Ligand code: FES
């Protein structure tokens with residue numbers, strides 16, 4: 001049955017992909033990966049199969065916001081449950097969605113190799129999935145910290161997908177501007193650099209802006225000495241372009257495509273949906289950093305996210321994890337918001353995820369004691385909420401086959417830390433990264449073909465469906481909007 005449906009949904013599509021933005025990927029070390037990621041699109045078109053996750057509720061012109069997770073799953077790993085009479089429909093991509101690369105997708109299977117190896121696809125994702133939605137930039141207290149003398153860092157240059165932003169603390173507000181001077185475009189700060197100044201000064205010709213983005217100094221324009229001084233220069237129309245930024249539970253999120261107040265900016269509350277309520281008992285905004293590891297993983301960011309979404313692999317590669325949590329205990333949610341995930345239970349007698357199952361930090365008041373929430377807020381943050389700590393993976397794509405992963409452990413203020421959690425998850429992380437890197441090498445083979453998802457890979461199937469939807473529609477909408485009240 002599955003094979004028949006796959007045959008029905010082999011659909012060649014032409015996808016519009018703009019030129020890849022920064023960061024320009026480095027040449028991969030692996031010769032097979034190199035040939036896959038650098039081959040001309042015309043050549044890859046013949047081999048790479050990107051098939052759309054067929055679903056009768058998906059319209060031909062864009063994302064159908066009524067798609068529920070359950071329907072997505074029926075279109076994917078549980079495709080057999082639909083029965084042969086279910087009117088599955090071929091969905092055609094709008095010609096403007098992407099172009100320059102031809103791919104096909106198969107229902108219930110991985111994305112084709114090009115989705116994981118192509119610099120053009122990553123460029124499209126950075127623009128449409130990262131800059132085009134709400135990318136997590138990190139913790140506010142680290143991005144714009146206060147120094148020991150109580151002086152705040154007022155500015156930090158960040159990157160939202162392919163767009164440079166300047167995060168600014170303006171009075172009590174966190175705002176973001178395009179990191180682009182209104183004179184001739186110089187960056188106001190180099191990426192990740194900070195400044196404690198009370199004004200934003202361009203290092204090229206010295207134009208200066210206040211922390212609200214208004215132009216306050218422009219030599220030769222706003223003084224009386226230059227040829228363009230005087231009334232014809234309108235400082236008011238040369239302020240910095242403001243971009244949307246939001247703070248939620250201590251994390252800063254940025255949007256890089258549309259300006260602030262543009263109605264095309266995705267609604268942040270709809271993006272969070274019910275996730276805010278599910279994670280409310282953990283009070284993540286009040287937690288503090290206990291420890292952090294940074295990893296550079298030689299795998300596409302989606303391979304890492306897909307790995308996060310299933311424990312089908314746990315009996316094979318995570319013996320420590322299986323001792324404290326049954327690998328088949330997961331169940332996924334079907335609730336509003338642009339996130340995917342669910343919970344896994346702890347084994348009886350186990351207090352948390354640690355090598356012994358014993359608590360590693362002070363319990364989080366109000367947090368459930370019998371389970372761990374594993375949720376992926378798209379596009380780039382994985383939140384794992386335990387009874388006594390919260391682990392956060394933040395993904396930053398560096399290249400089609402390379403991803404920087406920041407893993408942070410957050411605990412109650414005043415707790416001694418969570419070394420037992422760090423030890424446990426560092427072992428588990430490394431087991432996962434080894435698997436992800438192996439997958440990346442395997443799917444870079446010319447003999448790779450997307451394989452099917454098992455029933456307990458349903459969250460992976462959902463993620464792949466969402467990504468496929470986004471490729472087809474030219475962007476991503478809220479995965480599961482809240483029902484109209
Ligand atoms: S580019 Fe910024 S002052 Fe000239």
Ligand SMILES: [Fe+2]
Nearest residue numbers: 307313318432
């Ligand atoms: Fe794993």
